[in-house]
Amino acid sequence: DGGITQSPKYLFRKEGQNVTLSCEQNLNHDAMYWYRQDPGQGLRLIYYSQIVNDFQKGDIAEGYSVSREKKESFPLTVTSAQKNPTAFYLCASSKRTGNQPQHFGDGTRLSIL
């Protein structure tokens, strides 16, 4: 079955550490996205990528970094510069042409120890 896999489901980070969240898709989608969800809020866009080796900042990119070396993979690194990293992180993908719905993975919950 095609889908989006995010790992791990739960992740703990010590203060001052970088941590990388994994996102893999086998839907053959060109575009991939990272969102953050905080309690009582909607999803906010961190970074997105339309094609391999290209990505753009979203609305809340500070303290995060990404890479897109393969079509199937779009890892997100939460750096020590992100002052409030505790959140639910969601990865999504979509076709690139025209208006297309984004399809989501099941998320990674990141907590600070």
Added chain:
Amino acid sequence: DQQVKQNSPSLSVQEGRISILNCDYTNSMFDYFLWYKKYPAEGPTFLISISSIKDKNEDGRFTVFLNKSAKHLSLHIVPSQPGDSAVYFCAASPWVNYGGATNKLIFGTGTLLAVQP
């Protein structure tokens, strides 16, 4: 400034009745609208979408209505079932031409729907 607003944090409906979830937007450049359903600790699931050239789109028990002059859309679920209990997000983006830039979705804050048996 919130461009997509879901003013009802929660809604409770009896099984078999209609559920109506509402969403308002402020950006007149929005032309593509979507509804997602989300269970706790899971990712959102795409339900239904509508573009601004239509005012209604149906898919089974789900119908989305768009009122462009009022900048308002709604999701109707008929009949409601207990399994529909979840958080519903509306999202919007400006129109994307074929081959153009990826749509950036703007999400509302969600409405928690509880369908009582």
